[in-house]
Amino acid sequence: MLGFDPTPSDPQRLVVLSDALRKIVQALVQSRTELSRMGRTGSVWDGPAGAPIATLLRRYSLQLSALEESLVDCLQAVDNWREGAEQRQAQIANIVAAVADVAGDAGTEDRRTRLIAAARELGVDHDRAAADLALAFDELSGAVEQIIRADDDLAGELHRALVALTAAIDDWIAAEAPELLRTAIALGEVAGLTTVISELVGIAALGRNPGEAVGVSDIIARSPGSHRLIKALRRQWLDVAPAALPEATFSHRQSGGLARRLSDRRPVHVEVAGTDSAAPPAAASGGGLLGSGE
Amino acid sequence: MQPMPLVGAEIQRINDAFHRVSLELSGVLSVIGDLDVGPVGTPACDRAVAAGMTDLRTALSGLQQVASECVTAVSRHGDLSGTAQASAGSGDQPIALSAGEEAL
Amino acid sequence: MRVALQIGHRTRAAPVIVLDVPPDFHQVPLQTETETRTASQLQLLEVMGLSDPAQREALSLYLEALAVRLSDGTVVGTAFCAVELDGHPSTATLTVALHPTATADRGLAVMGAAEAMRRDGRYATVDIRELGVHPAVTGMAERPSVPGDAASGEVGATLREMSVLVPVPGHEQAAMLTMSTPCLEDWEVYETLLLDIARSLQVQQTHPDFIR
Numbered sequence: 001m002l003g004f005d006p007t008p009s010d011p012q013r014l015v016v017l018s019d020a021l022r023k024i025v026q027a028l029v030q031s032r033t034e035l036s037r038m039g040r041t042g043s044v045w046d047g048p049a050g051a052p053i054a055t056l057l058r059r060y061s062l063q064l065s066a067l068e069e070s071l072v073d074c075l076q077a078v079d080n081w082r083e084g085a086e087q088r089q090a091q092i093a094n095i096v097a098a099v100a101d102v103a104g105d106a107g108t109e110d111r112r113t114r115l116i117a118a119a120r121e122l123g124v125d126h127d128r129a130a131a132d133l134a135l136a137f138d139e140l141s142g143a144v145e146q147i148i149r150a151d152d153d154l155a156g157e158l159h160r161a162l163v164a165l166t167a168a169i170d171d172w173i174a175a176e177a178p179e180l181l182r183t184a185i186a187l188g189e190v191a192g193l194t195t196v197i198s199e200l201v202g203i204a205a206l207g208r209n210p211g212e213a214v215g216v217s218d219i220i221a222r223s224p225g226s227h228r229l230i231k232a233l234r235r236q237w238l239d240v241a242p243a244a245l246p247e248a249t250f251s252h253r254q255s256g257g258l259a260r261r262l263s264d265r266r267p268v269h270v271e272v273a274g275t276d277s278a279a280p281p282a283a284a285s286g287g288g289l290l291g292s293g294e
Numbered sequence: 295m296q297p298m299p300l301v302g303a304e305i306q307r308i309n310d311a312f313h314r315v316s317l318e319l320s321g322v323l324s325v326i327g328d329l330d331v332g333p334v335g336t337p338a339c340d341r342a343v344a345a346g347m348t349d350l351r352t353a354l355s356g357l358q359q360v361a362s363e364c365v366t367a368v369s370r371h372g373d374l375s376g377t378a379q380a381s382a383g384s385g386d387q388p389i390a391l392s393a394g395e396e397a398l
Numbered sequence: 399m400r401v402a403l404q405i406g407h408r409t410r411a412a413p414v415i416v417l418d419v420p421p422d423f424h425q426v427p428l429q430t431e432t433e434t435r436t437a438s439q440l441q442l443l444e445v446m447g448l449s450d451p452a453q454r455e456a457l458s459l460y461l462e463a464l465a466v467r468l469s470d471g472t473v474v475g476t477a478f479c480a481v482e483l484d485g486h487p488s489t490a491t492l493t494v495a496l497h498p499t500a501t502a503d504r505g506l507a508v509m510g511a512a513e514a515m516r517r518d519g520r521y522a523t524v525d526i527r528e529l530g531v532h533p534a535v536t537g538m539a540e541r542p543s544v545p546g547d548a549a550s551g552e553v554g555a556t557l558r559e560m561s562v563l564v565p566v567p568g569h570e571q572a573a574m575l576t577m578s579t580p581c582l583e584d585w586e587v588y589e590t591l592l593l594d595i596a597r598s599l600q601v602q603q604t605h606p607d608f609i610r
Contacts, residue, residue, distance in 0.1 A: 008333065008335060016329065023325050081335060130338060134338055134341075144352060155363035155367040
């Protein structure tokens with residue numbers, strides 16, 4: 001009727017294209033999130049030894065991210081284009097109907113000309129909108145070009161970084177493991193010795209025979225009242241346990257909420273004999289608990 | 295160098311992540327493969343859309359290949375680090391190996 | 399109340415590690431000054447509400463002997479709780495050490511420690527975890543409380559313990575915390591508690607006693 005199509009567009013195809021782009025964006029987000037999680041604070045890759053690995057993961061993740069950003073722009077452009085095109089096509093349909101109405105009527109040439117001019121005007125708008133869509137896809141091509149240009153041997157670098165990490169861990173173990181295990185053993189021993197207090201308080205029956213436990217006999221040997229301590233340890237205290245023990249404040253079984261649960265926060269402080277501290281190492285000064293009122 | 299199952303399990307998590315990425319990208323590549331990008335607008339924008347989608351396919355294909363290569367590379371390292379049983383968990387979820395598993 | 403687990407000389411410049419510990423835990427007094435330590439010991443006896451004189455004396459002797467024993471070790475603090483949990487008496491011990499790691503790389507320390515603890519074989523399981531913003535290693539062990547029990551034919555109460563190693567951010571140190579209990583039925587509670595305590599680790603640049 002008009003003799004030309006001022007608003008070429010295929011809404012059905014655009015729906016299909018939009019769905020496909022959405023699926024690809026979702027897949028990229030999923031992939032990127034998975035990799036980003038690996039190098040976050042608190043992960044084992046969060047440190048100089050793991051940094052090369054975290055960097056490689058981030059690099060790949062950024063490539064996915066760049067593609068994702070371009071695709072989101074494309075998706076937006078496709079949706080905008082489809083919406084606008086449908087509106088313009090509806091307007092053109094009205095114009096075509098109006099042109100059909102006046103067809104054959106004498107003296108309506110001016111109206112017909114105005115209608116066709118309006119259709120051409122819509123065509124110009126349509127072309128302008130099409131340029132936005134084209135631009136989004138041109139930018140996608142640009143983003144792709146950058147990704148392809150990177151052309152790095154990510155897998156090879158990852159392998160080399162993992163080899164280096166394994167070697168660093170091996171070196172660390174060789175130098176530090178014996179002392180670490182001594183500390184771990186000491187902790188276990190002290191925990192065992194402290195548990196004796198619960199026995200003395202009368203709420204744990206450890207079935208202990210004085211002298212058989214190396215740690216306890218050592219403790220007794222150092223005590224000025226050792227004979228009384230031996231006698232005490234032979235006694236069963238459960239029958240004189242405190243009548244009323246306080247109910248535990250930590251008995252809720254949800255994890256991660258200690259700070260919230262503690263009505264009476266009681267921070268424990270340990271001074272760090274760190275690189276920026278003038279304090280001597282722990283063993284040099286002798287450990288100790290210090291209570292301070294506040 | 296002794297086996298490092300616990301470190302191996304952490305490394306296995308990277309492997310798992312790249313494996314999942316590879317699968318995701320394979321999935322979208324087949325979506326693009328099935329897509330008929332015919333005319334959707336003016337000839338100029340049709341050309342841009344077609345070119346963009348072709349480039350997108352190339353990029354996704356390249357990224358998928360890199361992910362697959364990373365899976366292979368990390369797997370090689372997994373061998374270096376001994377048996378690695380990964381748990382897919384994160385956060386507080388531990389990756390646990392009992393002391394006896396090293397002998398397996 | 400604020401309680402300090404102190405190592406080294408307390409100075410304004412010395413940063414401190416802060417851990418949130420429930421008030422149920424009573425610290426074993428380990429101060430080097432005898433008078434302060436004795437006062438703390440007496441205070442603890444009062445808090446425990448023990449009426450039996452022999453029991454009070456035994457605990458007093460033991461606390462003092464324990465303080466002497468721990469005076470030259472790497473363990474910087476030990477505390478116990480004696481509480482009612484789900485209607486029954488329960489007890490556990492929390493022990494803290496500060497261990498030099500020779501690296502400020504927390505990931506390296508965690509992975510190295512995890513492998514070292516696994517190879518050692520004394521732990522039934524060793525895990526690498528993320529506790530909030532801290533990578534950490536946990537090791538769990540179960541052992542009779544009295545090593546020599548086998549010879550006597552008697553089996554002592556089993557202690558279950560979990561150790562957590564948490565590298566201190568920005569320092570070549572790791573906090574090692576061990577929770578130990580003979581109350582195996584309450585293990586889940588104590589395990590959760592230990593992980594919460596480890597998760598709460600923070601470094602303060604100024605000693606809390608100097609904060610006004």
